[in-house]
Amino acid sequence: MAEKYVFGPFAHGAGPDFKRADLEFYSIDHFRPSFVGRIYFNDPDVDFDTATEDRPSYAGSFAIFGHEKCAGNVGHCDLPGERRRFDDRPSHPLTRAFKRVVVTDALRKACDEGEELTITVVVASAEDGKRKKTSKKKGKKKEKPHYKRLFDFKGMQLVTFD
């Protein structure tokens, strides 16, 4: 099911002369179906039905190539804890992801609107497309997902560069 997250308002702290602005998301869990997040500035009312790329408040998007179901035995998709000193194997394929979205133009516009910023992220998977098409039909019972939220991450940072 599509999800919506609203962050802020907070002081964006961007000066008048920045050349570039990035919105960074840290530690995104991608043990999920593939999904896309669309980002809107100063538009907390946007939702799945109105989250288009031509909406004036649209700031950018990111896509996650997600791993929907575990295809291994029990424990195969569990992220290991701290690595042993001599374990130099590549990290687990489900190591949480980092995403960077360039939001320069959108932040410039937001700066014109004031010193505070609200960030809204609307995320959707392919399942939401099917749901939209068959919303009036009685669908077959879906298996309960192994995750609570489609978009689970640990940090976000707005960075500007001179």
Added chain:
Amino acid sequence: MAGSMVYRLRVASPDDPHIAQFRQAMGAAQALDDNRGYNHIAGFHGAPDWYCWHHQANPRTPLQARLFLPWHRAYLLHLEQALQDQVDRVALPWWDWSREQRIPDSYRVADIDGASNPLHSFRARVPTADPPINRRTRRSPGTHPFARLATATEINALLRETDWGTFSDVLQDYHDNVHGWVGGDMSDPTTAAFDPIFFAHHCMVDRIWYLWQVEHGNGAVPQDLLDLELRPFGKRVKDVLDTQALGYDYAAAAAEIEVEGVLNG
């Protein structure tokens, strides 16, 4: 000429000679069950081998080891070499999803000349998966409500990016969108590489990196990446920076010209 460099060309119509040659090689590789075959090589990415690098960390790099581009370059090369064992001088084609924003006909049609098209789908076989996988790959293009294919304008803007990290991250994001847009097995790393269009998609990604290298060189690639291994291909990042040293280049067109008759006629 066996062993000479090949040119990777755009995905063309099903009857185009280079696509017909590629289809022949894929059909032959798909018929092999052993480690020369497509099923084995497709299994490197997700199930059952899980070698692919998308978001992994490495203790030797500060934030994230950006091995996405080098790892997939080595992967494409491995398949291309295996296909050349089947059909001499065959080269991988690239699907320019920034201009052809649909599944190309060469990958869309199920049958060609009365035979099943090996680029349309493939029976993936992973008996060690839980549950075991033994079925043909599927797609559902264009059904994801938010996923979309990057445009030529966006690609041209990305090629002007000078920072390696940003270039790699943004290209990876465009790549992620393509996987979501194609849908079905392509939308999950577990099964994505079993769909033959995976390699046409990644060939486009590799071509964009090649175009970026032509413009910006390799100086921006962080030093701490250069010695990292690209398992299981026996190469390191520094080994895959020069496509010509790997035996391929990207071109708009290439026509083989018959010389034997003239020289010996």
